[in-house]
Structure formats: structure tokens, C-alpha cells
Amino acid sequence: MAAQGTSLRQYALTRLALVIPMVLILLTMVFLLMRVAPGDPITASLGGRVPQEVVDEIKHNLGYDKPIYVQYGNYLGDIARGDFGTTITDRREVTDIIRVNGAATLELTFFAMIVAIVVGVVVGLFAGRFRDSSMDVGGRLFGIVIYATPVFFLGLLAQLFFGSYLGWLPTSDRASPITQATLETHTNIFTIDALIARDRDAFVDVVRHLILPAVTLGLVTAGIFIRLIRVNVIRTMKDDYIEAARARGVSERSVVYHHAFRNALVPVITIIGLTMALLLGGAVLTETTFNWPGLGHTLIVYLQNRDYAAVQGIIVVFALVVVAVSVIIDFVNAYLDPRIRY
Amino acid sequence: MNRRGMSWRLGALAAFVLVLAAAGAGQSALGGAAQGGTIVNGTTDTVTNIDPAGNYDFGSFTLDINVFEHLLDFRNSAKLEPSLATKCFSVGNLKTWRCNLRRGVTFHDGSAFDSADVKHSFDRVVKIADPSGISSLLGNLKSTKTNGKYAVTFNLKDPQSTWPLIIATGAGAIVPSSYPANKLQANDQTQIGTGPYKLTKYTPGQQAVFEAYDDYWGTSAKNDGVIFRYYAKSSTMKLALQRGEIDMAFQTFTPTELASLAKAKGIRVHKGNGAVIRYLVFNVVREPTSNIAVRRAVAYMMPRQAIATRVYHGNVQPLYSMPPAGLPGHTDAFAALYGRAPSPAKAKKALQDAGLDTPFPIEIWWTPTHYGDATADEYAEMKRGLEKNGVFKVTLKSSEWAQYSDALGNQYNAFQLGWFPDYPDAENYIVPFYRSDNFLGGGYKSAKMDALIKLELAARTTSKRLAVVRQIQALAARDVPIIPYWQAKMIAVGRTDVRGIPSTLDAAFIMRFWKLSKS
Numbered sequence: 001m002a003a004q005g006t007s008l009r010q011y012a013l014t015r016l017a018l019v020i021p022m023v024l025i026l027l028t029m030v031f032l033l034m035r036v037a038p039g040d041p042i043t044a045s046l047g048g049r050v051p052q053e054v055v056d057e058i059k060h061n062l063g064y065d066k067p068i069y070v071q072y073g074n075y076l077g078d079i080a081r082g083d084f085g086t087t088i089t090d091r092r093e094v095t096d097i098i099r100v101n102g103a104a105t106l107e108l109t110f111f112a113m114i115v116a117i118v119v120g121v122v123v124g125l126f127a128g129r130f131r132d133s134s135m136d137v138g139g140r141l142f143g144i145v146i147y148a149t150p151v152f153f154l155g156l157l158a159q160l161f162f163g164s165y166l167g168w169l170p171t172s173d174r175a176s177p178i179t180q181a182t183l184e185t186h187t188n189i190f191t192i193d194a195l196i197a198r199d200r201d202a203f204v205d206v207v208r209h210l211i212l213p214a215v216t217l218g219l220v221t222a223g224i225f226i227r228l229i230r231v232n233v234i235r236t237m238k239d240d241y242i243e244a245a246r247a248r249g250v251s252e253r254s255v256v257y258h259h260a261f262r263n264a265l266v267p268v269i270t271i272i273g274l275t276m277a278l279l280l281g282g283a284v285l286t287e288t289t290f291n292w293p294g295l296g297h298t299l300i301v302y303l304q305n306r307d308y309a310a311v312q313g314i315i316v317v318f319a320l321v322v323v324a325v326s327v328i329i330d331f332v333n334a335y336l337d338p339r340i341r342y
Numbered sequence: 343m344n345r346r347g348m349s350w351r352l353g354a355l356a357a358f359v360l361v362l363a364a365a366g367a368g369q370s371a372l373g374g375a376a377q378g379g380t381i382v383n384g385t386t387d388t389v390t391n392i393d394p395a396g397n398y399d400f401g402s403f404t405l406d407i408n409v410f411e412h413l414l415d416f417r418n419s420a421k422l423e424p425s426l427a428t429k430c431f432s433v434g435n436l437k438t439w440r441c442n443l444r445r446g447v448t449f450h451d452g453s454a455f456d457s458a459d460v461k462h463s464f465d466r467v468v469k470i471a472d473p474s475g476i477s478s479l480l481g482n483l484k485s486t487k488t489n490g491k492y493a494v495t496f497n498l499k500d501p502q503s504t505w506p507l508i509i510a511t512g513a514g515a516i517v518p519s520s521y522p523a524n525k526l527q528a529n530d531q532t533q534i535g536t537g538p539y540k541l542t543k544y545t546p547g548q549q550a551v552f553e554a555y556d557d558y559w560g561t562s563a564k565n566d567g568v569i570f571r572y573y574a575k576s577s578t579m580k581l582a583l584q585r586g587e588i589d590m591a592f593q594t595f596t597p598t599e600l601a602s603l604a605k606a607k608g609i610r611v612h613k614g615n616g617a618v619i620r621y622l623v624f625n626v627v628r629e630p631t632s633n634i635a636v637r638r639a640v641a642y643m644m645p646r647q648a649i650a651t652r653v654y655h656g657n658v659q660p661l662y663s664m665p666p667a668g669l670p671g672h673t674d675a676f677a678a679l680y681g682r683a684p685s686p687a688k689a690k691k692a693l694q695d696a697g698l699d700t701p702f703p704i705e706i707w708w709t710p711t712h713y714g715d716a717t718a719d720e721y722a723e724m725k726r727g728l729e730k731n732g733v734f735k736v737t738l739k740s741s742e743w744a745q746y747s748d749a750l751g752n753q754y755n756a757f758q759l760g761w762f763p764d765y766p767d768a769e770n771y772i773v774p775f776y777r778s779d780n781f782l783g784g785g786y787k788s789a790k791m792d793a794l795i796k797l798e799l800a801a802r803t804t805s806k807r808l809a810v811v812r813q814i815q816a817l818a819a820r821d822v823p824i825i826p827y828w829q830a831k832m833i834a835v836g837r838t839d840v841r842g843i844p845s846t847l848d849a850a851f852i853m854r855f856w857k858l859s860k861s
Contacts, residue, residue, distance in 0.1 A: 101547075164585065170582075
């Protein structure tokens with residue numbers, strides 16, 4: 001055990017050390033992409049009414065007139081200090097955007113992940129367990145269709161059917177106008193804020209607003225889980241220890257639910273980490289479709305306004321989140337599976 | 343069944359019940375739009391800064407107009423009226439303007455309004471000179487002086503007959519002396535004005551909440567408050583309006599959405615005179631648009647009606663001069679010279695008289711997203727119109743605004759632009775476009791035009807000023823550095839229980855939310 005512990009520690013340290021070049025490459029790519037984009041971000045975001053001397057002054061103040069390597073150095077230095085910059089158009093601190101809008105994205109992705117796991121695991125397990133049955137065919141078809149469906153299209157269909165046609169659920173935003181106006185925000189995660197305020201109506205309102213975007217985003221992600229879990233269940237059901245359990249007279253029900261299913265779910269942990277990036281990408285489209293004021297929605301608004309400082313800051317945050325999640329998942333995997341080492 | 347299995351099932355059941363309860367219970371409790379006379383307005387506009395010294399965009403102005411007031415305001419119509427001033431008048435010449443102030447006005451924080459606040463408001467706009475702000479409109483202001491507690495004097499650098507219009511813009515919004523003199527009041531700090539509403543909550547990009555101000559000096563708002571909801575996409579806003587999640591929407595639906603909403607049950611599309619215009623700019627110093635025959639031939643062929651009808655479904659109207667119809671001094675100058683309908687015969691003759699073959703090749707630039715989704719169709723229609731009867735061979739080119747705004751005057755010979763006025767007066771559609779120091783980059787310089795503009799700026803009476811404005815429009819139509827082609831209508835869409843929208847649709851382009859109510 002001691003040897004394994006040392007090995008795990010070494011793995012963790014190596015993995016952490018690799019984060020540095022990974023983040024550096026990401027930051028460099030974001031920086032370069034922003035610079036090679038056509039047009040001048042200051043002129044573009046402030047419009048044609050600003051005199052050239054004012055544009056030049058802003059460029060100077062923001063350091064856009066300095067040599068590119070100096071800009072790059074300042075950019076890395078600022079990020080190292082936790083300063084993600086200030087938007088050009090409305091001069092919001094990017095950290096403030098992360099705090100307010102990031103909370104909305106966190107809330108959406110959290111519930112979307114729950115939907116994805118619940119749907120993915122249930123459908124995947126039963127499709128695998130009853131291989132080649134109508135349940136399997138239906139589950140596979142469902143998984144393929146929802147995975148292949150663009151998230152915005154699924155969202156649009158959900159809006160039209162559940163919001164417009166049936167009138168059951170709201171089609172946009174995080175809460176109704178009055179709830180949002182009166183709800184005191186502590187965490188900017190509205191479900192938590194409503195619970196803190198012990199406001200039942202607000203909580204119900206917030207949950208109602210959450211259902212369509214979370215289910216939409218969750219379903220698309222669930223498509224991946226369904227196929228993965230189905231394959232794992234089929235493979236596990238053929239393993240020797242399952243046969244051994246059966247030979248020992250363990251009931252089929254117990255074999256399936258307590259042995260096969262549990263082991264089939266282990267690889268899902270890895271996939272959860274990998275789908276985090278997918279989920280954040282999907283959140284951009286989902287948030288735009290449902291006017292959900294998260295980071296993705298905000299990113300699109302700033303892109304439309306050509307506010308490159310804001311876009312750069314938000315993309316960096318996205319990138320760092322994905323890196324952090326992948327590191328955490330690697331640690332968990334390494335802990336669970338001793339074979340995973342450098 | 344073991345305990346673990348049982349708890350899993352109970353958990354799943356509880357989650358299912360919660361979702362069902364949320365769907366059902368919520369529908370009865372908070373399913374509809376706001377109650378109690380609070381009007382929820384949707385918009386796709388964005389807000390740069392709430393502090394009036396830090397914005398120069400329509401989204402911020404529409405928010406500010408509820409909170410901040412001016413010495414003069416378009417309180418009821420496109421006609422300027424006394425507001426925080428009881429009277430404004432020029433003293434001796436048009437370089438000195440004096441305003442007598444209203445007594446008994448209080449700011450939202452309870453402090454009394456007086457001349458020190460006016461001086462502070464104007465001084466800070468000039469001092470801060472925020473790049474996103476409106477300080478350029480005060481470029482002619484030399485100084486602001488108080489004359490006792492209830493009068494102020496504005497000393498200008500040059501005579502300006504339209505000064506009363508300038509002080510009714512965001513540049514003249516009155517804030518209390520407690521506002522920082524040399525920097526903006528941050529968006530997350532309390533905003534204090536004298537207007538009919540207090541801004542009680544603002545979350546950037548999400549929502550602004552206004553509550554009627556009980557101690558308002560003027561006629562109180564007809565509603566308890568207003569909530570602005572900000573949308574990134576008009577399609578989402580349309581759904582919210584149809585479902586009753588919002589009561590109305592001001593700015594901006596696509597022409598197709600408007601056509602659909604006009605047929606929707608329980609919804610009414612209101613239209614009034616608008617102030618937004620679109621125009622085609624020529625570079626008059628580079629070939630081939632330096633040739634006036636080419637520009638005039640385009641003027642003969644411009645398919646204004648087709649664009650208005652086919653692309654915008656009648657939500658815009660053909661425009662035959664830079665100042666839009668409805669503003670004093672407007673004349674249909676282009677219609678007088680080139681006709682209302684396209685004339686291929688006259689266009690061909692203009693080109694042939696100049697020794698140019700037809701179809702004459704011309705390159706026209708437009709930008710896809712900055713002016714809305716309909717722009718692509720607009721320019722396809724323009725191309726079709728200009729190519730009619732083989733007059734022109736049009737090559738359409740486009741680039742996104744970031745690149746477009748940087749290149750237009752330097753690289754493009756014919757290009758699309760749009761304008762929203764700083765103040766509703768013909769002057770604001772003339773001076774920035776035709777004076778030699780115009781911002782278009784098309785190279786238009788005319789000594790005759792400059793002289794006329796100088797006359798207009800210093801005209802002592804409105805009738806003399808408007809006479810010059812008409813001369814300017816005639817000269818602009820002859821020189822054709824720009825071809826104006828449509829003006830938008832002011833459009834607001836509301837549910838049928840929202841009252842008063844038509845009364846606020848006029849050339850001032852101000853949505854006066856305090857005049858609206860819910861039945």
C-alpha cells in the first residue's frame with residue numbers, strides 16, 4: 001500500500017506539473033486568436049462616433065499600442081494575479097461577470113449534468129441489460145438521436161412544445177421578472193438563494209425556469225452516457241466474475257444490479273470529466289436559446305458587441321474550468337484505478 | 343427490497359413529484375406576467391453604462407430616461423417642453439443661454455435640486471469625457487455658471503440655435519452634486535435622478551427594475567413600476583411576449599417576427615414616426631464613384647419602395663432626404679431631382695452622357711449583423727433594383743462590423759451606414775454628414791455646403807434656419823455624396839392590456855413608460 005501511495009503522489013505531482021504548459025498553451029492560443037481577428041477591437045466596440053484621438057488614447061490606456069510580446073507578458077501577468085481584465089463596452093470587471101453570470105452557468109450545468117446522468121445511466125443500463133430487445137433498440141435510437149440533435153434545435157422544439165403549445169413552462173430567463181426583482185441574491189445561484197430566503201414561490205418559479213434549459217442540455221449530454229454505459233454493461237455481463245457469481249447461486253437480479261451495473265458505471269466518471277467541456281460548449285448555445293444569463297450567453301453578447309477584452313476573459317475562464325475538471329477527474333481515476341500511472 | 347434500493351426509488355419519486363409540482367404550482371402562482379400595474383418590457387438593446395456621462399447608445403438612454411431628467415424634455419411629444427427648467431432662452435446672441443430652474447424638485451435620495459446640480463452635471467460630462475460617453479455633444483460649451491440658486495447660464499464658443507435640443511440629450515441629464523466629478527458612478531452603485539422612477543435593481547444584461555417615485559414633482563407615472571428584461575435574441579423575446587412573460591417589447595423584432603406578431607392573438611403592433619435612417623455613402627474622391635454621373639445614376643435607380651415592402655414588410659418607409667419625414671424642414675429632395683420610382687432610362691442616359699457603358703460595374707459594401715438580420719435581404723434587393731434593365735452590374739461585398747468600421751472610408755467606394763439621431767432635429771442629420779469635417783470618410787468637401795451649414799448653425803429664427811436646411815438638402819441631392827433610402831418607423835409591440843403605447847410613438851423616439859398602464 002505504501003508503494004502505491006507514493007506512486008499516486010508522484011502521479012498527482014506530475015499531473016499538476018503538466019497543467020502549467022497546458023494552461024500556458026491555452027492562454028497563448030486565446031491571446032493570439034484575439035489578435036489575428038480582423039478589425040480593431042476598440043473602434044469596433046465603441047462605434048464610429050468616437051474621434052480617432054480618443055480611440056488612440058483608449059488603446060494606449062489598455063496597452064493595445066504596445067509591442068505584441070509586451071502585451072503578451074502583461075496579459076499573462078494579469079491572469080497570474082487573478083485579474084482577467086475589464087470589458088471595453090460597459091467596463092465591467094471580468095471577475096464580476098464570472099461571479100454573477102458564472103453562477104448562472106454553474107446552476108444550469110449542474111442540473112443538466114444530473115439530467116444527463118439520470119437519463120444516461122437508466123437508459124444505458126436497461127438497454128445493455130436487455131440487449132437486442134425493443135428496449136435496447138429504443139434506448140440506442142434515443143441515444144443516437146438526442147446526441148446528434150443540435151442543442152439549440154432541441155431547445156427550440158422544447159420551447160415551442162412545452163412553452164408555446166402546452167404552455168406548461170417558461171421559455172426563457174432564470175426566473176419571472178417579479179421573482180428576480182424581489183429575490184435577494186447571496187450566491188447568484190437562484191435555487192440556493194430562494195432556499196436561503198425560504199421563499200417557496202420563488203423556489204418553484206426558479207425550478208420551473210430551470211427545467212427546459214437543464215433538460216435540453218442534459219439530454220444532449222445523456223446521449224454519450226447511454227451508448228457508453230450500454231456497451232459497458234454488455235461487456236461486464238460477459239465477465240468471468242459474473243459467471244462465477246451465477247455459479248455460486250447468486251440470484252440474477254443481484255448479479256445484475258449489484259455486480260454488473262456497479263462495475264459498468266466506473267468509466268462514466270472519466271466521461272463526466274470529458275463531457276464537462278462539451279457541457280460548457282453546449283451551455284453557450286443553450287443559454288442563448290433560453291436567454292439564460294450565464295457565461296455563454298454573456299460571451300455571445302460581448303462577441304456581438306466586438307468586446308474582445310470581455311471575450312478573451314470569458315474564454316480564459318472556460319479554458320481554466322475545463323483544465324481544472326480534467327485534472328480532478330484524472331486524480332479520481334488514478335485513485336480508483338491503480339493501473340493509471342505515468 | 344433492500345433499504346438502499348428503496349431509498350433510490352423514493353429519491354427518484356420525490357424528484358419526479360418536485361418537477362410536477364413545480365410545473366403545476368408555478369403556473370398558478372407566477373405563471374403570467376407581472377401583476378399590480380408593473381409593466382414588464384423586453385428589449386434586445388444593450389446598456390453600456392447607466393451614468394449618463396458614460397453612455398451614448400440607445401439602450402442606455404432608454405434606461406436613463408426613466409431615472410434622469412433634463413432642463414428641457416420631450417415630455418409629451420416631439421415638441422421640446424420645460425422640465426427641470428421653467429424657461430430657457432438666449433441672452434443677446436446665440437452664444438449665451440440662460441435657464442430658470444424649477445423649485446421644489448427633489449432627487450430620489452431626498453436632496454433638493456438647484457443650480458449647483460446643473461453646473462455639476464454639465465461640468466462632469468465635459469471633465470470625464472468618457473470615450474463611450476456623450477461629451478462630444480457639449481463640444482461647443484465654454485462654461486456653465488450658476489446665477490443664484492435657481493438659474494444657470496451656458497456660455498458657448500460659437501452661436502448655436504439648437505442648444506435647447508442639446509441640453510435635452512443625455513449630455514444634459516441632471517445628476518446630484520454627490521455624483522463623482524471626475525469619474526463615472528459605477529453601474530452597481532445607486533443611481534439618483536429626479537425622474538418619475540427610481541432604479542431599484544440593475545443586473546447587467548438581465549434586468550432593470552424601476553419603482554414609481556412617490557415624491558415626483560410632475561405628473562406621477564400611470565403604473566407602479568417598470569421592469570426591463572434584456573434579451574440576446576428577438577426570437578426568444580417574441581416567445582416570451584406571446585406567452586405573457588413580458589407585457590410589451592420595445593426594440594427590436596425582425597420584419598418577419600413583426601409580421602407574425604401582427605397576426606397573433608392578444609398582441610398589438612404599434613407603429614409611429616421613427617428617427618432611424620439607412621443610407622448609402624459614396625467615396626467621392628476615388629474612381630468610379632468620384633464620377634458624379636455614377637452617383638446620380640444610382641440615385642435614379644434606388645429601389646426604395648421595393649426594399650420597404652419586400653424586405654421590411656412596410657415597417658420602414660422610403661426616405662428621399664437625410665432628415666426623415668416628420669421633422670421640421672424635411673423636403674423630399676431626392677424625389678424632386680430623381681423621381682420617387684426607379685428610372686432605368688434616366689439612369690442609363692446619365693451614364694451614357696458621361697461616356698460610360700452599361701451595365702456599369704459597381705461594388706457595394708454592407709455589413710451583415712450590425713444593422714440587423716434583414717440587411718442581407720436589403721442589399722440583395724438593392725442589387726436586383728440597380729441591375730434592372732442592365733443599368734448596373736453590382737458586386738456585393740460584406741464584412742463584419744469590426745473590420746467594416748475600420749475600412750469603410752479608406753477602402754470602400756460605396757457602403758452602407760445607419761444613423762440614430764442625438765436629438766430630433768434636421769440639423770443632426772446634416773452637419774455630421776455634409777460638413778467638410780464629416781465622419782464618413784467619403785471625402786465629400788464643398789465650400790458651398792460648409793457656408794450653408796454655418797448659416798444654419800447661426801440662424802436666429804427657426805424659419806430662417808429651416809429655409810437654410812431646405813437649401814442644404816437640395817444641394818446634397820445634387821452632389822449625391824450620400825443616398826438616403828429608408829427611415830424606420832418607431833415600433834413597439836404590446837399585449838392588448840397595455841394602454842398608452844400609441845401616445846408615445848413620435849419623432850422624439852422616446853418610449854415614455856410613465857404614460858403606460860395595464861388594464
